[in-house]
Amino acid sequence: MDAFVQLEGLVAPLDRANVDTDQIIPKQYLKSIKRTGFGDYLFDAWRFLDQGTMGMTPNERQINRQFSLNQPAFQGASILIARDNFGCGSSREHAVWALKEFGFRAVIAPSFADIFFGNCFKNGVLPITLPAAVIDDLFERVDAGLTLSIDLKTQRVTDGDQAHSFEIAPALKEKMLNGMDDIDLTLAEANLIRDFEVGHRQRQPWLFRD
């Protein structure tokens, strides 16, 4: 997994609450058997005026000029600001793959849905929770071309001379800073799992079919 240590980047706004993963990456693009190729379809029904299908490139599409991510001011943004409960709905990790491939490495919102939040940490995308009032303020200033600097080590989002600190579970922080592989970490405890399994099989033998 890609590590996340620091990021300085342009901010783009998505001024909606309860943005669900069906909006982040619509179902017609979930048929791929790969982890890549989703960026072109991020927020597809909002970014484009026509109905897209897998394989189409943005050049072939009718761009929705009104949508924030299509406005010239936000091109090249790597930080997305959003409202409450971002990433609700389906567990599709494709949502995070699409955000990342499009160029976002951090999403800042007052709250996130659980599964999406967890999926971010599997892909080196940092979800940051900040108070709604701070986010209101970011939304007010984003049109002027807002650049934020995020430092995961110190857990701070710096905005000119203002700094906002954010909370993050130590384990997730460590994993992001080092880009560690979850499976390797768990397999280091393989003996513990095997020992548990022996007892578990004795206690609930009906759970084992072999």
Added chain:
Amino acid sequence: MSSEPKTLYDKIWAAHEVGRRADGNTLLYIDLQLLHEVTSPQAFEGLQLADRPLWRVDANLATPDHNVPTAGRELGFAGITDEIALEQVVTLDKNCKAFGVQQFEILDPRQGIVHVVGPEQGATMPGMTIVCGDSHTSTHGAFAALAQGIGTSEVEHVMATQCLVQNKAKNFAVNVTGALAQGVTAKDLVLAIIGRLGTAGATGHTIEYRGEAIRRLSMEGRMTLCNMSIEAGARAGLVAVDDTTIAYLHGRPFAPKGELWNKAENYWRTLVSDEGAVFDAAITIDASAVAPQVSWGTSPEMVAGIDETVPNPETMMDAVQAESTALALDYMDLQPGQRISDIAVSRVFIGSCTNARIEDLRAAAAQIRGGKVADHVTEALVVPGSGLVKAQAEAEGLAEQFMQAGFQWRSAGCSMCLGMNPDQLGEGEHCASTSNRNFEGRQGYGGRTHLVSPAMAAAAAIHGRFIDIRGLG
């Protein structure tokens, strides 16, 4: 043994704790992983690239469901005209064969929606931890199993280690007193609960549904209820074990037999929250006050009773809520103050992991009463949750009733719940749907979904609009 009273969730969690890490995370053992074609290929690929085996082959069970066509099923793979969808279904098949995973393949009569198939086979058992790369895995909580939706990286992690690394969630009690009125179902109840909690109301929690009204529900009803826990933000929902649970499981193909059954049953009956167990949050709902629900917006929390009206964003105090409501009404082409019973539908979908079990199909068929699908309803689909549900509905004569009334009778799959297969809602069409999400475009580009119970959907098909089915007998 004296100890603190525990919730059901606490008990299942404790029984699966492999170890606790210094950082506070738990290594949680997983008993069953359900697999389907959409969220598993990248995980299998990851295993292959790293040359890792499946930790426990017998703890996995697969079936294709999300993008299988519901018409022309007898053609098998050849019936899948979308090449990309075909590749995904074929890839699941290849992966299951390569790794030795049991699969109910596309032509197997046991194929169906994973969350219908698991319980139907008795593969879902009380006290289990269950995962699947699908957020509606919460369905299995009806059996007092801790069942959660996970992303593809976690699917791969469970394949390789049989564990999840997780922080324990909080306990949320949803107490439902009294009894549901005639014509009001578990679907209406869960929509009413989501309407009250909001779509993020239970984020970070595991919900336990408790109380008299829950005890009265069948297993099918409990599955419907737990299925939509995720729509209130909870990763998992639970219902304690009782006689209804035990009776449902007895004799199922995967359920233990003989002496092992007795041992299992003794354990399963302990899977209830202890008297005095403490919940971090709780709400109480009076079941008798719940009307048939219809969603009017683009989030499952945007629901109203059949006897109510579409809300007015201009009277809302919260600016974000008012904005969300205005956007939703615009997308849905509804007016503030419009009566729910005045919303006309042109499509009907009866199916999905929420409502495609035999009881759902019976409730829907009972609303036909010799009527026909209304003229302006261009398509009314009935998609059973599994091949076995389909066969049973045919044996009971339900399929015949649906077809005579003008409904289309299809083969099992997720179908128009998410429109990954050819069953899709057209732009601007209003659909009475027994599925779980009314998100923009969920059922088809520009489609307008109204979430309802199977009985309400069938009645809407016949009348061409939503009607109050209470008191219709």
